[in-house]
Amino acid sequence: xxxxxxxxxxxxxxxxxxxxxxxxxxxxxxxxxxxxxxxxxxxxxxxxxxxxxxxxxxxxxxxxxxxxxxxxxxxxxxxxxxxxxxxxxxxxxxxxxxxxxxxxxxxxxxxxxxxxxxxxxxxxxxxxxxxxxxxxxxxxxxxxxxxxxxxxxxxxxxxxxxxxxxxxxxxxxxxxxxxxxxxxxxxxxxxxxxxxxxxxxxxxxxxxxxxxxxxxxxxxxxxxxxxxxxxxxxxxxxxxxxxxxxxxxxxxxxxxxxxxxxxxxxxxxxxxxxxxxxxxxxxxxxxxxxxxxxxxxxxxxxxxxxxxxxxxxxxxxxxxxxxxxxxxxxxxxxxxxxxxxxxxxxxxxxxxxxxxxxxxxxxxxxxxxxxxxxxxxxxxxxxxxxxxxxxxxxxxxxxxxxxxxxxxxxxxxxxxxxxxxx
Amino acid sequence: xxxxxxxxxxxxxxxxxxxxxxxxxxxxxxxxxxxxxxxxxxxxxxxxxxxxxxxxxxxxxxxxxxxxxxxxxxxxxxxxxxxxxxxxxxxxxxxxxxxxxxxxxxxxxxxxxxxxxxxxxxxxxxxxxxxxxxxxxxxxxxxxxxxxxxxxxxxxxxxxxxxxxx
Numbered sequence: 380x381x382x383x384x385x386x387x388x389x390x391x392x393x394x395x396x397x398x399x400x401x402x403x404x405x406x407x408x409x410x411x412x413x414x415x416x417x418x419x420x421x422x423x424x425x426x427x428x429x430x431x432x433x434x435x436x437x438x439x440x441x442x443x444x445x446x447x448x449x450x451x452x453x454x455x456x457x458x459x460x461x462x463x464x465x466x467x468x469x470x471x472x473x474x475x476x477x478x479x480x481x482x483x484x485x486x487x488x489x490x491x492x493x494x495x496x497x498x499x500x501x502x503x504x505x506x507x508x509x510x511x512x513x514x515x516x517x518x519x520x521x522x523x524x525x526x527x528x529x530x531x532x533x534x535x536x537x538x539x540x541x542x543x544x545x546x547x548x549x550x551x552x553x554x555x556x557x558x559x560x561x562x563x564x565x566x567x568x569x570x571x572x573x574x575x576x577x578x579x580x581x582x583x584x585x586x587x588x589x590x591x592x593x594x595x596x597x598x599x600x601x602x603x604x605x606x607x608x609x610x611x612x613x614x615x616x617x618x619x620x621x622x623x624x625x626x627x628x629x630x631x632x633x634x635x636x637x638x639x640x641x642x643x644x645x646x647x648x649x650x651x652x653x654x655x656x657x658x659x660x661x662x663x664x665x666x667x668x669x670x671x672x673x674x675x676x677x678x679x680x681x682x683x684x685x686x687x688x689x690x691x692x693x694x695x696x697x698x699x700x701x702x703x704x705x706x707x708x709x710x711x712x713x714x715x716x717x718x719x720x721x722x723x724x725x726x727x728x729x730x731x732x733x734x735x736x737x738x739x740x741x742x743x744x745x746x747x748x749x750x751x752x753x754x755x756x757x758x759x760x761x762x763x764x765x766x767x768x769x770x771x772x773x774x775x776x777x778x779x780x781x782x783x784x785x786x787x788x789x790x791x792x793x794x795x796x797x798x799x800x801x
Numbered sequence: 802x803x804x805x806x807x808x809x810x811x812x813x814x815x816x817x818x819x820x821x822x823x824x825x826x827x828x829x830x831x832x833x834x835x836x837x838x839x840x841x842x843x844x845x846x847x848x849x850x851x852x853x854x855x856x857x858x859x860x861x862x863x864x865x866x867x868x869x870x871x872x873x874x875x876x877x878x879x880x881x882x883x884x885x886x887x888x889x890x891x892x893x894x895x896x897x898x899x900x901x902x903x904x905x906x907x908x909x910x911x912x913x914x915x916x917x918x919x920x921x922x923x924x925x926x927x928x929x930x931x932x933x934x935x936x937x938x939x940x941x942x943x944x945x946x947x948x949x950x951x952x953x954x955x956x957x958x959x960x961x962x963x964x965x966x967x
Contacts, residue, residue, distance in 0.1 A: 545943055548943070548944045548945060549940060552825065566827060567827045567829060568825035568827070569825070569828045570830055571940070571943055574908070589829055590938075594938075600826075600827065605826055605827075615918075616912065616914075632912065637918075637922065639912040659916075660913065660916060662907075662909050663907065663908045676909055706907055706909040706910075707907040751904075754907055769903075797943070
């Protein structure tokens with residue numbers, strides 16, 4: 380187990396495009412310093428080895444549980460006295476990988492070494508039947524060594540990300556990727572297909588809205604079988620905003636009579652229950668309190684704001700009293716993260732910041748400082764949030780590590796992000 | 802309510818982009834018809850009439866983050882009602898498409914577009930159109946008329962347009 384000391388550290392400030400950030404002086408733990416060594420056979424393509432090295436180093440950094448040496452190092456797999464200690468690098472830990480690949484498959488063997496003693500504390504072999512998915516292999520390795528040192532779980536790295544991206548007017552694609560966007564596979568293309576939402580925690584199916592028929596329609600796509608079936612249609616608009624924990628109920632925003640309200644749809648009985656009733660805008664329903672209540676966005680008090688109400692109880696309460704224009708929310712246990720428009724201007728770019736609140740206390744924390752930060756979504760823990768960062772016509776996936784107070788961006792190369800889920 | 806604990810974030814940057822796989826598992830264009838009319842010499846008389854009516858309809862523009870019809874747009878509502886109630890057009894249905902500028906990527910923007918379409922529908926009904934002939938749909942920010950990123954472009958994208966359906 381790595382011993383930690385406490386000291387004052389000035390965070391290094393990175394910059395990215397127009398995303399100026401704030402300087403921070405904060406008390407944090409001193410993290411173990413780790414180096415990554417490539418011990419792959421020489422006949423394995425150097426580009427593939429270096430790409431895999433970058434993925435491992437990136438994951439280690441995003442975990443926020445290590446100080447990472449960026450230098451690309453090579454070694455033998457067994458290692459000698461110099462390679463197992465790296466005394467000149469003053470590291471605490473060494474992650475050594477040996478990569479092998481053929482036309483379709485990839486395998487990796489890794490060793491995790493305590494550089495103070497030279498002892499191997501963890502060794503494991505991995506194989507992958509589709510080498511295009513190698514970013515997930517890198518993520519799995521880092522999740523395992525993170526577990527090995529007893530750090531808080533980063534299992535969210537193994538989750539698949541589902542996103543829709545605009546590629547033209549009324550044209551979009553739905554893509555599955557890893558959290559770094561290094562792996563991408565287009566699942567739905569042709570026309571306008573938006574708001575993908577995982578159907579279950581196993582991530583083997585998802586819902587999405589298609590605009591390609593007479594009315595906007597929600598489809599369910601099964602990733603195992605490739606089968607697609609229509610679930611429900613509505614004139615005007617329809618979005619699957621959330622799925623109940625048991626996967627049997629959907630929260631829908633739809634407008635069967637030209638008026639957006641939030642509905643509960645029972646997939647087994649096909650029964651539709653209207654939850655909200657307001658002549659303005661009610662959208663973005665999210666289950667809270669063990670699926671007994673919903674949090675949602677409504678302009679019923681003049682500006683878009685966050686409210687809660689019971690599924691079968693029409694009385695509602697305002698959940699957030701900070702800011703005056705919130706337009707997107709996500710919930711996890713007793714926490715809500717939301718996007719708030721800070722400057723209302725039709726003459727310049729708007730600022731949207733993310734905030735985190737508790738439904739149980741008056742806890743409120745600002746998560747971003749500048750730019751357009753939109754569409755926050757919790758991972759399968761309350762420590763990690765994904766969001767969309769927009770830069771004009773370009774966008775990036777943002778990852779916020781709450782406890783570490785760090786944000787990372789992964790730029791989308793093609794198109795503009797419409798929505799995300801993971 | 803409470804204290805604002807402004808905890809700013811140090812931002813580290815990691816840019817790892819990758820190539821996308823080009824072949825989708827579902828191609829929605831193979832199972833659904835493209836309903837957009839096209840303008841070419843092979844058009845039927847009906848298609849030409851529809852294209853003419855759509856070209857002569859007046860786009861309705863909206864203020865930032867608003868869905869009420871502005872006073873300066875009321876004349877366009879009146880003109881559209883007269884056009885769609887004309888002898889040539891009275892047998893067609895009209896789809897009102899609501900659109901938004903690029904700010905916001907979520908459900909709220911789509912709902913805002915729908916409210917704009919609904920406001921226009923209500924305006925047309927007030928001018929004598931049969932509500933049964935009118936449908937509304939929102940394209941949110943997905944269908945910009947102008948792709949630039951400036952105030953003129955944003956103003957042109959906050960709009961409602963019309964599709965004539967046989």
